[in-house]
Amino acid sequence: MYDFELARPTTLAEALEMLAEEGSDPLSGGQTLIPSLRARLAMPERLVSLMHIDELKGIEQRGDALHVKGGTTHAQLVHGAYDIFPGLASLAGRIGDPAVRTRGTIGGSVANNDPAACYPAAALATGATIHTSQREVAADDFFLGLFETALEEGEIVTGVTFPIPQASAYEKFIQPASHFALAAVFVARFDTRVGVAVTGASEDGAFRWKEAEAALTEDFSVAALEGLSLPEQGLIADVHGGADYRARMAGVMLRRAVAALA
């Protein structure tokens, strides 16, 4: 690791003041950032730890939506959400492994936008709102590509509000060593619409599968997906699987999720 200073503010206001200074980056659970620092892929002058800010932690139901504050860990989300939004709790309960879930946070995951991260799929499929320290951004406008988001310098994710679907399922085909998704699909079924998002498969990160949404909104059944497949163009091809394989697995995951809910 390169040398850096570490600050440990206890209020959001204090953290934002520090982050407004040149060369400062936020540090949440660190499950991605710390290995990146060790590999010298990041070189912040100062890290501002968000882990001691109580106002950034917690889960609450707000009408028909579930609001999760940015510093909430995956483990806290699992245990706080399974009565309210079981599909999201199930997703959180499969991120990494138990030790990673003790530390990793939703805000960190959403801000990092790893192309195989789980939360972006749930956020896109449900039409979630990302709350930042400065504004509210629709998930559709927040995730902009590989590790790219709408966040500006010094701006952090303070929470995510997920509309709660009638039913939802997340089918994840994992790369067994890392437990990251090779292809995973989140299906959210609402009264009048169906949301479908894919993660792990695209070079541009998680995305909505709009053809699947249209077909399922019309007729929520596996049969309605007859002939539907994901184009290979722009899909990840690496040592774990080619683009054709990911396209095929995304189709399988979609059908499994729909079968589980139909």
Next chain:
Amino acid sequence: MQIDLTINQKSYSLELDSRVTLLDAIREHVGLTGSKKGCDHGQCGACTVLVNGRRINACLSLAAMHDGDEITTVEGLSDGELSPLQAAFIKEDGFQCGYCTPGQLCSATGMLQEISEGWPSHVSDSLDGPYELSEAELSERMSGNLCRCSCYPGINAAIRSVGEKA
């Protein structure tokens, strides 16, 4: 920077560089070398310790993020005598080379605590328990701890023998 940690119920006041991971602080600065450095990037689980009772990868945390926390390492699991889990690992051949064992023991200790608090896992049949310590449950709940000698049958038998008594 100044960092105060409680490790195995003993207080330590350390002056460390901000880059020092919790694992390096425990091993190199406090001198408790039970916790092992395997992959050093959160995939193997050899460095698993308990922080305020919950399992984490000590290699994926900076010591400075744990100021004021209570940490338990493998050295803190026994009180002069082996803990029931440690004794069961010996009885059931839960290791061969032993390198992953401190992490397995801390992780299993944390896992049995989670079960006693009613935490379901992704493979649990019901959200309300009770949770049978089946192969599927143990594989899921211990998925963060790899054993390259592949002693999983012994590890699972050891955890099951203690968990079922609890």
